[in-house]
Amino acid sequence: MLDIRWIRSNVDEVRTFLANRLNDFDVEPLVALDDEKRALLAETEELKARRNEGAKQVGAAKARGEDASGLMEEMRVIGERVREADARLAEIEEKLGYMLLCIPNRPHESVPVGKDENDNLEIRRWGEPRKFSFEPKPHWDIGEAAGIMDFERGAALAQSRFTVLKGLGARLERALVNFMLDLHTQKHGYLEVQPPFLVSSRTMQGTGNLPKFAEDLYKCENDDLWLIPTAEVPLTNLFAGEIMDEEQLPYYCTAYTPCFRREAGSHGRDVRGMLRQHQFDKVELVKLTTPEQSYEEHEKLTENAEEVLRLLEIPFRTICLCTGDMGFGASKTYDIEVWLPSQGKYREISSCSNCEDFQARRMGTRYRPKGGGKPRLVHTLNGSGIAVGRTLIAVLENYQREDGSVEIPGALIPYMGGITEIRA
């Protein structure tokens, strides 16, 4: 959410960034409604001031033992007018609040302006894609041949886009989770958290998943609870409605959670294999920082995510998303893309965003500056550190051998109980 006061005095800038984002939100009605609200507010406040003054006089008169019935009648009439004005105001404020929740975040000035993924900016590459002496297989062939992935039973138990991992496949998934969590908690200083996997509407609204993106989420029928699409939601909301001490910042936390996404609108994309699932595991990184340090922390967070792939020795590149390709709540986003030999291209495995104060304003997460003073909104950052299922795919494809077996990356062997390969 953006500050309405900022919007009011920067309408042209808002129009520009909405266009850059290819977003069709219209600011005019918003500003008009805000004008109306403020006019009505001034009116009701004046009425309330008179009512408060009158009530005080009634109290004083009664204390002196005088009759105040004339004044009381006068105040009763004002009270009715207040009630009517308040009702109209509440109506306007609800509309206004909803509009504000539907405006995307303003892109940072360093973000390239562009339409789609073709306008994204490559920041760096790491590693050299391996030269295969044979035709590298897609992960579903490797996984099924090795008996560690079962797509048919996944679909039978639930739907398509669900997969059953078995034996060393399940073991590898768990090894990756532990490897990533150990890395981020021990080497990068993140606090390990295990949050709820179901959260309230309010919490979903805090990160920007609601109200606009309900169709991407799984909702519980009988309760006000939603399955999290990422641990970003509960982690970022950890201090919702609170005022933190500046000493607590920057606050680093990480969590492994399953993630649930309906993938509405992505029919036909990546239908084979487990690249795009309704349920997948992810280790998430979240930071709460001061406004001054958030961009530096964004770079560090992205490097923390990249470190997973460096240690696994899998090639990747990092790109900066352009304005048209960025998510709703982000001011700036780096995607990390991992090399998939079977596709001969880089595919997204992590997305690291600085949301500045956009989520903080929705959540009401602030901090008290050192030395006192008014509370300020924190900046929130999040990034996959990294998507576990896609990492498993990347391991299988990059470490496959001609005979269908898969070498276990050195960094994972301790987490696999010393196992060094998966045999077909």
Place this chain on the structure above:
RNA sequence: GGUGGGUUGGCCGAGUAGGUCGAAGGCGCUCGCCUGCUAAGCGAGUAGGGGGGCCUAAACCUCCCUCGAGGGUUCGAAUCCCUCACCCACCGCCA
């Protein structure tokens, strides 16, 4: 699911025969004094949000709102009534 207790500022915690209560006291924090240093002590300050003055920002002034949320009674509600949410305890069920 049942019964009972609770939800007040950054935190803890008073506050119901309705009025001068945005709220005692304490802790914390900030500033100052004192002091070899630290601690202790002394003094002062310290809730959040919003509108307007005010064209941008700070400061300041002023008004409004906020004592879990929403509604009601009343000239006036932290205080009385209703609904809901959440927390705690006990019971039932249960991994």
